[in-house]
Amino acid sequence: MRFLTIVLCIFAIAACAPNAGNAVTGVFYYGHDTSAFVRCGTSDIWWADGPGEGMESLMNAYNESGVGPYENLYVVLLGEFELKEGNSDYVGTLLVQELVDYSRATEKILECIPNVDDIKQ
16 A cells, blocks of 8 residues: 555656656746746746757747847747756756747737746746
8 A cells, every 4th residue: 555655646746747858838038147938837937958959949049039138939849847956046947959839929928828927037
């Protein structure tokens, strides 16, 4: 019985955690000392980073989209989340593996995060 309880707890925790390498949708914004991603339906802010073409593609899209510093861009990404412990403005890091799609359309941003103005930038 104890084993079953432990297994069920592990599955419950895994079900709540963001999936590694899966497509995630959210809002990305960038500025001085800021590279942030907020997943749709949440207000958790993740530091967006990555050592490869994924982050480079995201930055190119952000710059080419015409949004200014700290302005929101709706994105669909493949990435891996790493939780961070300690005192930080960020929940953890999103390691961007690939940019799938992006849009600066206000409707998409508000559909993703209805209270986008409440997100600390």
